[in-house]
Amino acid sequence: MARLAKLGQAEANSMHARLYALTRTAVARPQARPISSLSAAYRVSFRPAQYTSPSRLHSNRITRQRCYSTSNESFTDPSRPDLHYHLVEPPTLLSSELPAFALSFLSTPPSSNSSTVIGWLPAATSSTNDEAGLNDFKENPKFRILLHEAIQNGLREKVDDIQINGAVQLGNGWMHVHDERNIPALGRIGDPDDIIATVLVEDGEIRPETYQAMPSYRICTSDGPTQLTEGLAQKLQALLEERAKAER
Template sequence: MLRASATRFTACTIRPFSPLLCRRSFSLFTFFRIASAHALRVATPTSRTNALFARYLTSNSAISDPSRPDLFYHPVSLPMIGSVYAVSFLNQPPPIPDSCSVLGWLPAETAGEADTEAGLNDFVENPKFRTIMHEAIQNGLREEVDDIWINGALQLQQGWMHIHDSRNLPALGRIGDPDDIIASVLVRDSKILPDTYQPMPSYRLCTSDGPTLLTDGLAAKLMLVLEGTVAREAAQ
């Protein structure tokens, strides 16, 4: 059954947002500098994301979150940093700390404060995951694995359709927050044209509404791609 009511769509008469928009995320190099300088202090978590992260950063084994059972936190060690938690959609540990399957990292302990809980401000995005996520979504649209977006194209008929993150859907007829627009794709004659897929540069893998949350069909496609990638990484 098509679940159009679960996702809202917005028609655009212009091309997707300019690639000049900057993505608001830390680089791994920035994370190294912050951790080594002991410069980052985090306030008591108040957002859903901070609360989600904070509950599980004292464990030595991978743990899933009851509110997001698709998320797992794996203890790993990064060069020059030491213990961090790798956030992943896979329950198996990543074969390497910077595996493509890792959304990003959280420090096992907030720099300079042993009793301070890590939160959203500590999350460091993994650029490898962003790349593989876009590849999986584009191929998923090409293979028509998700009825939500097929139905969205039928409703739109013509124009640019935003692929929204389900963690924060926009109001009907509105354009979503740039942080939550994963990509845009052209629809013609009610059909998605996968080759027109354009990633949104300002999209964030993690916001105050939580980490990436895809619709079911695209999420399943991403899982298959991640599992294949991890198998190749482990074989190297």
């Protein structure tokens, strides 16, 4: 859009940061409680008659004005270069009338019902009094299936040195596959929200056929969306690209 093209680099970066604030914070909506409680929150103001263009981090609240988009736009998160926001027009799983941001690890815009979409965030509200937070994030169930498929295959193919070394150190027993967004202290068990799966280790070897997805795992928390160790992240990326190509 012409207006976006005129923005300086500094403002463009901060625009991306405000988008990411939606995935990293949960602020109570009137008569609704956020999914999780946070120690900090952000405020985001949206320009009217425009899609959401975040420009600055503030404290306390996330507020939005009525806004719409006339064309698709995509943004890369400045703190997570692997994370992309794709503006999609309604209808979406969030609203039949308002646009939304599809979060994806792919830089190319996804199809409307793509399994490669991590989830959706509202890009606009119908009221200036509405507030948004982590409870507004809508997970894509299809992505969760792909996530576990990629991780299990990655463990089977031994693509991740961190998981391999973890199994060697454990020797025997059940090993958790943790989300890298919130790594537990050495020798401690991570938060249930951040334990992606568990797998049996025997004699320092991972038994991928014993892979068990953890139902308590959350795709997006106050620490952000899914973040995998390098080898597993590459495996997931390859699977997402393959699936996106098949869905075209």
